[in-house]
Amino acid sequence: MKIRRYPVAVILTISGYFLATLLNVILPQYADIKTKTYRLWILMVNRNDFYRGVVILLAIGLLIKGLISRNDPKRRSKYIKDAPLQFALGIGLFLWDFLGTKTQIFVQPFFPGPAQILESFLQEGGFIFNNTLYSLRLYLFGFLLGAAFGIGTGILIGWFPKVYYWVHPVLHITGIIPAVAWMPFALTLIPTAFWAAVFLIVICVWFPVASVTAQGIAGTPKVLLEAARTLGGNTAYQLFHVAIPNALPQIFSGLSTANAFAFTTLVMAEMMGQPGGLGYYINLAKVWSSYYKVFAAILIMAVLFSLITELLNQIQNRVLRWQKGLLKTEE
């Protein structure tokens, strides 16, 4: 008999999550904690309802993904490959729920269960949302400005030997200092806390981007510039149509590094005196020992940062599509 692997994989993927939901319904609450009911739009829900809803939505999402990927061989095989892992995640979710919330065998309040973490959103979803927006805005200003400055100075340093001579040492010295070390300085010199934090992120993005951009520009093979010259390209053509496109792979690797730095600096800056943001929210929650809220903020960071990283990767793949098939990684 021929086993139809794909339907099995889809069922396996979602069954873990359904099991977690089912067990959450069936098992009683052994440990003694109060269950509060909140108003969510037109529904009255408690944390368990909300938790089940989220898990079911996740399972439905994976089911839809399974149906969409049905006819794409590449996605299909990836889906089949991921199925056991997804199942294990579902079971893991159940265990976590059981040990964290149901029985509270985990030490409380440090290791809450998933339903308790999600309860933060029922309690103060709007507040969390606003803090997320604050972080996002901070990130966008800091990263985009830093990337623009970094690419700009990198090009100047890489192209003009004079600029290299004078600016490169400055870049080198400031580059090895962690950006947050400038915090007290930034807070006194820059009138608003928001722009002080932007300043720190700009600095931490600027250094890696500028230094790899400079390397990429300076490392342009001479023969390519000579080819451009014999074709009638002036200096501007050689810079903008040869040196910069040739350096783009390096510029993007600088941007990826800078992206990770920016997340770190962002959270640290927020924990050191910002009127908002996820880092600020974590600080606030910590004061009240509301560790489930800390976890909620961490959860959002994980989702937000991976979305941003994924977006950057997508842009990179689009811009560097001429490299496709050239690198070992994509086969």
Next chain:
Amino acid sequence: MKEETILQINHVDRVYEDGDTRVQALSDVNLKVRRGEFISLIGSSGCGKTTTLRLIAGLDQPQSGEIFLDGEEIRGTDPRRGYVFQQGALFNWLTVEDNIAAGLKARHVYRKNRHRIQEYIDMTGLSGFEKAYPHQISGGMAQRVAIARALVNDPEILLLDEPMGALDSFTRANLQDQLLELQKKKNTTMILVTHDVDEAIYLSDRIVIMTPRPGKIAQIIDVEIPRPRQRGGTEFLMLRRKLLEKFNLASADPQPEYNI
């Protein structure tokens, strides 16, 4: 054939100095090239073939002597002097057609001349690969892209530095015929650096033999075999033998690589 001189090289010297070492790459080089002529430069490694081409291209300056194109002294690069590099030197981030269009775009004449792109793609047999990137095509195709890229600027003279060095003999013969065809169509003057005596005889009106240390022109041989030439023809083989003999005399030690 018209006897009009297009290129004139007078008493050119080029010395490379690097600390204590001093290399006389070229010493008193003299050459006159007629419009529409096909010239080959041959000689052992390090005899100054690339240096000669770079001086004509304006990528490098002689210490003494002068070079004239159309009676005008050469200063710097000019799209009228096309160059095909030994390593191809394609722009990896551009498709085949964008590589070929690079010269037109660099000179800001793309709008008016965009039809020429397809013309040269067809002429060099690259149809169907317009949207391919350099790493997706073969070495022979990459060299044809490099040739088309130089030709699209409609240069008066095309300088080719061993464009077929890395190709197998079949692809090479193919490309040689395409080169002759292109030259006939546009009457472009061509100077080709090669290590291959057969290639030089098959293509050239004249063959310039160079010798190293210091790099200079040892002899210039007229190739009077009527075209189209037969690679195995009697005249061809006679000239080949004569050339190999002269060449072995001209160079200090016999170079087995020329006795194919």
